[in-house]
Amino acid sequence: xxxxxxxxxxxxxxxxxxxxxxxxxxxxxxxxxxxxxxxxxxxxxxxxxxxxxxxxxxxxxxxxxxxxxxxxxxxxxxxxx
Ligand SMILES: [Zn+2]
Numbered sequence: 001x002x003x004x005x006x007x008x009x010x011x012x013x014x015x016x017x018x019x020x021x022x023x024x025x026x027x028x029x030x031x032x033x034x035x036x037x038x039x040x041x042x043x044x045x046x047x048x049x050x051x052x053x054x055x056x057x058x059x060x061x062x063x064x065x066x067x068x069x070x071x072x073x074x075x076x077x078x079x080x081x
Contacts, residue, residue, distance in 0.1 A: 016041035
């Protein structure tokens with residue numbers, strides 16, 4: 001079983017659970033949540049199927065210029081006032 005973290009002359013490095021490579025344990029290579037390093041590394045995270053789908057949907061939404069559905073709410077408030 002490979003170690004999760006190793007110490008090199010450059011400092012502490014963490015093994016990515018997906019690609020298996022060791023990367024410096026900082027925000028440049030890993031996302032962190034409340035100080036806890038998240039897996040996988042940023043490079044692998046960008047390749048996750050869910051992430052790719054989300055990115056594709058974002059691009060689609062930007063191209064379509066979907067209007068913000070708030071007009072109905074505003075008229076409702078006027079009637080109540
Ligand atoms: Zn990785």
